[in-house]
Amino acid sequence: MARDEVGASASGEREAPAGLSKNEILVWRTLAAGDDPLKAYEILDQLKDQGVRAPMTVYRALDGLEAKGHIHKIDGMNAFVLCNHEGPHVxxxxxxxxxxxxxxxxxxxxxxxxxxxxxxxxxxxxxxxxxxxxxxxxxxxxx
Ligand SMILES: [Zn+2]
Ligand SMILES: [Zn+2]
CATH class of the missing domain: 3.30.1490.190 (Ferric-uptake regulator, C-terminal dimerisarion domain)
Incomplete structure (x- = not known):
């Protein structure tokens, strides 16, 4: 699969789910922009330009997204991916x-x-x- 440009608003880009906080949307978009799992510090790195500087901000957004079932943590890699299913699943x-x-x-x-x-x-x-x-x-x- 081809990698989308980071931050691109190209057609075909997935829309962030409804009901997310501003920071959750930023983190969700960062994960949506690439195919590979990202570690928290890599997400923070990519969001620095958008004013996100505190690791806690990223961790909190990741927790929120995970709780809502929009992302998953890959424990073995300590990294996160978007969920590709509809809604949370156990x-x-x-x-x-x-x-x-x-x-x-x-x-x-x-x-x-x-x-x-x-x-x-x-x-x-x-x-x-x-x-x-x-x-x-x-x-x-x-x-
Ligand atoms: Zn391979
Ligand atoms: Zn899933």
Missing amino acids: VQSFLVCEKCSTVEELDVLAVEAGIMAAVRAANFDMSNARLEIKGDCRNCAVS
């Missing part, structure tokens, strides 16, 4: 390329059905599940 699974570090969110319905059934059978009250599937992405698998 089972989150990602394909993480070990070669080029791209992350793709897996369509979760089948994974969710399996995990939910097993969790329910164990009589466990699940709040969320995050699965990072490591391997080679379709670009890197081609040799």
